[in-house]
Amino acid sequence: MVLRLALLGMGAVGRGIIQAALEKDLGLIITAVADSRSGCIDPNGLNLPELLDRKDKTGMCGDTGISAETIVKTAPYDILVEMTPTDARSGEPATSYIRDALQRGSHVVTSNKGPVALHYHELASLAKKNHLQFRFEATVAGAIPILQTLIHNLGGNEILSLYGVLNGTCNYILTRMAEEGLTYKQALDEARTLGYAEADPTYDVKGIDAAIKLVILANTVWKKNICLDDVDVTGIDLLTEEALRLAEQQDATIRLIGEIIPGDNIYRLCPRIIPKDHPLVVQGSLNAIIVRTDLAGDLLFVGKGAGSRETASAVIGDILSIRDIHAGGN
Amino acid sequence: MVLRLALLGMGAVGRGIIQAALEKDLGLIITAVADSRSGCIDPNGLNLPELLDRKDKTGMCGDTGISAETIVKTAPYDILVEMTPTDARSGEPATSYIRDALQRGSHVVTSNKGPVALHYHELASLAKKNHLQFRFEATVAGAIPILQTLIHNLGGNEILSLYGVLNGTCNYILTRMAEEGLTYKQALDEARTLGYAEADPTYDVKGIDAAIKLVILANTVWKKNICLDDVDVTGIDLLTEEALRLAEQQDATIRLIGEIIPGDNIYRLCPRIIPKDHPLVVQGSLNAIIVRTDLAGDLLFVGKGAGSRETASAVIGDILSIRDIHAGGN
Numbered sequence: 191m192v193l194r195l196a197l198l199g200m201g202a203v204g205r206g207i208i209q210a211a212l213e214k215d216l217g218l219i220i221t222a223v224a225d226s227r228s229g230c231i232d233p234n235g236l237n238l239p240e241l242l243d244r245k246d247k248t249g250m251c252g253d254t255g256i257s258a259e260t261i262v263k264t265a266p267y268d269i270l271v272e273m274t275p276t277d278a279r280s281g282e283p284a285t286s287y288i289r290d291a292l293q294r295g296s297h298v299v300t301s302n303k304g305p306v307a308l309h310y311h312e313l314a315s316l317a318k319k320n321h322l323q324f325r326f327e328a329t330v331a332g333a334i335p336i337l338q339t340l341i342h343n344l345g346g347n348e349i350l351s352l353y354g355v356l357n358g359t360c361n362y363i364l365t366r367m368a369e370e371g372l373t374y375k376q377a378l379d380e381a382r383t384l385g386y387a388e389a390d391p392t393y394d395v396k397g398i399d400a401a402i403k404l405v406i407l408a409n410t411v412w413k414k415n416i417c418l419d420d421v422d423v424t425g426i427d428l429l430t431e432e433a434l435r436l437a438e439q440q441d442a443t444i445r446l447i448g449e450i451i452p453g454d455n456i457y458r459l460c461p462r463i464i465p466k467d468h469p470l471v472v473q474g475s476l477n478a479i480i481v482r483t484d485l486a487g488d489l490l491f492v493g494k495g496a497g498s499r500e501t502a503s504a505v506i507g508d509i510l511s512i513r514d515i516h517a518g519g520n
Numbered sequence: 521m522v523l524r525l526a527l528l529g530m531g532a533v534g535r536g537i538i539q540a541a542l543e544k545d546l547g548l549i550i551t552a553v554a555d556s557r558s559g560c561i562d563p564n565g566l567n568l569p570e571l572l573d574r575k576d577k578t579g580m581c582g583d584t585g586i587s588a589e590t591i592v593k594t595a596p597y598d599i600l601v602e603m604t605p606t607d608a609r610s611g612e613p614a615t616s617y618i619r620d621a622l623q624r625g626s627h628v629v630t631s632n633k634g635p636v637a638l639h640y641h642e643l644a645s646l647a648k649k650n651h652l653q654f655r656f657e658a659t660v661a662g663a664i665p666i667l668q669t670l671i672h673n674l675g676g677n678e679i680l681s682l683y684g685v686l687n688g689t690c691n692y693i694l695t696r697m698a699e700e701g702l703t704y705k706q707a708l709d710e711a712r713t714l715g716y717a718e719a720d721p722t723y724d725v726k727g728i729d730a731a732i733k734l735v736i737l738a739n740t741v742w743k744k745n746i747c748l749d750d751v752d753v754t755g756i757d758l759l760t761e762e763a764l765r766l767a768e769q770q771d772a773t774i775r776l777i778g779e780i781i782p783g784d785n786i787y788r789l790c791p792r793i794i795p796k797d798h799p800l801v802v803q804g805s806l807n808a809i810i811v812r813t814d815l816a817g818d819l820l821f822v823g824k825g826a827g828s829r830e831t832a833s834a835v836i837g838d839i840l841s842i843r844d845i846h847a848g849g850n
Contacts (some may be wrong), residue, residue, distance in 0.1 A: 506677075
């Protein structure tokens with residue numbers, strides 16, 4: 191059985207999915223794609239080389255008369271792959287797209303933190319009621335399949351706590367401040383030049399991005415019901431190079447660490463002084479997560495925290511999980 | 521829907537499964553259990569506290585008239601959980617049990633390296649033909665869910681190479697030789713005293729155990745068809761404390777590293793000198809694995825390599841994956 195995908199978003203991640211569908215034998219066809227200005231639908235599967243070529247030449251994937259909303263509500267597909275930009279305040283329009291797709295009887299995979307952080311319980315209930323999958327591996331820790339691991343692979347374990355470096359931009363800035371003695375501003379400028387930080391880096395450096403990931407972890411792994419205000423957040427924007435120098439003198443360094451201790455309802459993100467040989471002292475834009483469990487003991491996961499290929503990897507992993515469940519796991 | 525388990529083996533891992541079924545709400549009942557001398561069957565679910573008590577008092581779980589073979593062939597169950605001791609040469613009797621269960625239409629979870637290293641392709645084909653699951657997470661890397669991660673979560677990635685510390689006993693010995701300047705023999709004796717090494721440690725220290733794990737990885741993740749003889753194996757039993765001292769002088773140490781480069785058909789296990797700050801330099805009985813992928817980049821996994829709770833964690837993870845596939849993923 192060939193599964194039909196509808197993609198919302200044709201940036202680097204969307205292109206990565208299309209490339210993978212072209213190059214790898216995944217048992218999938220893409221029946222609809224929307225970008226911010228246009229859309230295209232073919233119930234028999236779009237011609238993907240033509241699609242990529244059209245997008246390159248015109249900046250649009252299809253006709254301006256076909257919107258994301260049209261695709262969600264009318265195109266034929268088994269899985270909606272929702273990759274529109276995150277709006278962390280409203281979760282829209284992504285949440286409406288996801289809700290509509292689930293109500294139509296389609297599975298949903300998203301890379302969008304907004305809907306998961308704000309509306310997980312509603313969307314997961316709707317999925318469950320309709321016997322559908324709702325997956326969002328790409329929203330936390332980039333290439334590390336941490337949600338599948340905690341929710342599925344370690345099922346049966348009680349996850350007692352989680353500590354982690356969850357924002358690659360902050361980790362890059364802290365690494366460069368410590369390595370090269372750069373000031374916060376110099377390191378931030380370098381991160382911007384290299385494309386690791388946005389023009390407006392507030393979302394990363396104030397810790398909002400990492401805190402949203404803690405909300406997603408808390409609500410999905412532990413079925414809590416918290417929001418961003420429930421996380422105790424300190425970013426790295428007020429950190430001085432003196433603080434880092436002092437840490438270095440003790441063979442330590444500073445990392446922005448997120449922490450969840452579900453039994454005590456602790457959800458915290460703050461810069462911490464940690465010994466240089468600690469496993470969470472990863473370099474550059476890496477992410478690292480330690481989980482403590484009742485049966486499996488302590489586990490460490492390290493991998494790239496962001497990037498379009500890494501996000502595509504997470505999205506494809508979710509799509510293939512759904513394909514495998516459809517096929518009875520074979 | 522409540523899934524019915526038949527357990528073969530009631531050592532520490534089997535007890536761990538029974539304890540988990542008692543303490544956690546896993547949606548499972550246990551309808552049959554065999555140990556090496558006896559067995560018991562109850563189609564409505566065994567009384568687990570009574571079962572544990574009987575085993576403690578008599579050393580047997582049930583009646584001597586009920587064998588593992590009887591259970592495999594006649595008891596009512598949805599999943600056979602095969603945890604008998606590994607025979608790495610013949611794979612028996614475990615392979616016959618697994619074959620019979622798959623032919624009867626039951627899923628199989630095993631912690632036994634023999635059948636997977638020797639007969640993976642036959643057993644996986646049989647499972648696929650009968651639309652059944654055949655899972656064996658516990659056979660590699662203890663508590664780290666590396667097989668689920670590579671085969672399922674990172675599905676869609678090409679896994680380009682794998683490097684890892686796959687035997688906790690050897691890693692413990694190497695750690696103690698480096699830390700305390702112990703001789704190989706002293707460190708081995710200590711590992712024996714602490715229960716990390718068997719009375720006959722040949723299987724671990726000559727690298728056979730880790731090499732079998734490489735065979736399992738090669739055949740299941742990359743669908744190769746190799747056997748133990750195809751792995752280039754050097755153990756740690758001839759390693760001198762001088763070699764370790766020389767490594768230490770260069771701020772390095774020695775670890776027993778398994779390596780798979782599938783594109784070049786390289787399957788190798790040997791002691792290697794690596795810098796002390798390398799992520800594979802883990803301490804004590806830990807395992808560590810680095811995989812290189814085309815989309816997700818490099819990923820590192822670290823966790824306990826052995827132990828009955830850790831093995832139980834892996835077995836339960838497999839059981840719950842099957843339960844979730846049965847339930848359509850919800």
